[in-house]
Amino acid sequence: MNYSIIVFVSVLLPMGFIGKVLYDFIMEQKAIKRLCVILFPEGEAQKQEVIDGLCELTSNRFSKEDLLDYYLKIKGLQMLDLHTGGDANVRAFLMQPTKIHLTYRELVKFYEIYLNYPQVAGVPMK
DSSP states (O other), X not given: OHHHHHXXXXXXXXXXXXXXXXXXXXXXXXXXXXXXXXXXXXXXXXXXXXXXXXXXXXXTXXXXXXXXXXXXXXXXXXXXXXXXXOOHHHHHHHTSOOSOOOOHHHHHHHHHXXXXXXXXXOEEOO
């Protein structure tokens, strides 16, 4: 009886934790790929142009992955209609906080450059 408790705690519990972390990572990567297809319809060149612009805006303070995370979450929340169903992974990704925070000056510039496009309705997540 005591051995089964020890086995559970020392083997199965850490394996479950590692499995959950790995599953969350895979689902986040799928959501990022899906959002990149939606938000960068012109492909990789458009994505690189936006990331390079964000690097310049922030004076290279953040990694490209963190800047992509920020852009996808902010622009994704603006563009996508989360109430039409769609991909649960994308919805969960968008509802997480961003990994970085911009200064006020950077934030104003970000909104001027990337978010001042009026939009009547959100794009369904399909």
